[in-house]
Amino acid sequence: METIKPENLNELKGSILLQEYERVIVDTDRFPVEEINPILLGIYGEVGSIMAASKKYRREKKAYPSYKYEVEEEFGDALWYFSTLCRRLNVELAEVFDTVSNNDQENAPISQIITFDKVERLDSALIELGCMAAQLLKIEKDSPNLREELIHFARLYLQAMQSTGLYFAKVVKGNLIKTIGRFTVPRKDSLPDFDFPFPEEEQIPRKFEIHITQRKSGQSYLRWNGVFIGSPLTDNIRDPDGYRFHDVFHLSYAAILHWSPTFRSLINQKRKSDLSFDENQDGGRAIVVEEGLTAWLYSYSKGIDYFEGHDSLSFDVLKTIKKFVQGYEVEQCPLKLWEDAILQGYSVFRQVRKNNGGIVIGDRANRKISYRPLG
Structure with a gap:
């Protein structure tokens, strides 16, 4: 035994x-x-x-x-x-x-x-x-x-x-x-690293800085290494609520969970050397799952001030997240790590929303995400 x-x-x-x-x-x-x-x-x-x-x-x-x-x-x-x-x-x-x-x-x-x-x-x-x-x-x-x-x-x-x-x-x-x-609290060396066996050009960067800016049109833009990535975003809702900055959450998943098919797509670093991973883990359905989870969680967070002042999440919320991601590699991540990714992500998001932009810094080695003002 x-x-x-x-x-x-x-x-x-x-x-x-x-x-x-x-x-x-x-x-x-x-x-x-x-x-x-x-x-x-x-x-x-x-x-x-x-x-x-x-x-x-x-x-x-x-x-x-x-x-x-x-x-x-x-x-x-x-x-x-x-x-x-x-x-x-x-x-x-x-x-x-x-x-x-x-x-x-x-x-x-x-x-x-x-x-x-x-x-x-x-x-x-x-x-x-x-x-x-x-x-x-x-x-x-x-x-x-x-x-x-x-x-x-x-x-x-x-x-x-x-x-x-x-x-x-x-x-x-x-x-x-x-x-x-x-x-x-999980030991870092016991957590999964979904990129480990893949070549560097197919991995989520170990460290990254993403510049988020907002133009007079109200659209938000992302830049990585000086290059614009993705499409300009608005809140897509009648009453503006800051969702145009929701890419912060994908960056938080990438840094802390080592998972984000959405971010992989934005920076064109899918794991194409393995057809199974390319289709089943990094493909369109996985992106939809991540986006759907993010939108649902955002709607939930609006009623509690975007988790401001919170040091934990409801167990029911975490169990719902677990159901969202069943069948995908990220289901191996413990709920405590999900909680950490969400609370860190929303902490940075609140600063980006307050300042209409900023620099989001991801550190995969330490599973951290942080914020720095533009300029």
Whole structure:
């Protein structure tokens, strides 16, 4: 069995121990250690989300193709909160599940967690789990039945998961990848560099300076190494909002994520030596995905002052981004890196918008983007 390292979660192929899961997710717990109520509410809320997804599937059936993925994610989130609760109550998560599965083998891997001979009907299993989640809301650290209540919840949790047709090992791995990617600052040497095997003329420049200017017409222009690139842009909306400067976000993706099919196209540095990359990663559809994601995020940001004063993004926003880029190389980037790219990009964008232009400096080695005034 492998020791879990945050930097190699995507390549993890061996069995996982619950002790390892507990150890690794400790650093993703951002709640005050003395607080238990947010954790109890989190368990209750995640069980409610499992129920809501199941109800939606019943109603929409094939029109809800992402059901299995979403309910798997909700089961993973519920496990995270349950593990966090056990830690605050000084009860080992692995011991709780070992008791449920009657495992004789100490430190048994997750793949050996019991499956029940009788599969409960999904509705019944979820209702029982929901009732138990409600009962946990009243739990206290000095309760004489503390351990039994936790074991009972674990049993109903596994029964509901089995009724849904999910595998515990997959739920655990998915939750690890999600939470580590969201809350842990990644090591730079563990991050993907999508240009590494390609010749220099097909790589996004390791360092670049892009001059953004606005003319009297209101159109914005980009210059790289003294040459105009791309087309002049306006806001393309009735009420001007600064979107003419949105290329800043593509530059931020390029510098921090090492990904931007739009910027590659602007500077004519696509990876044409590999037909697959040229068509599937740098082609028109990838550009549309990036532009669509950027436009959606911009509309969202307008209601919160373009992220001014923010030091983090909503988890829901980051999960939506992950869905946007599924199937493209950039999906390998952890959510924490996406958050960094967006917040840095909007910090520079606000300065460009305020000054109607400026110089945007990208530094891929340090995954940074910065601003310098023109002149």
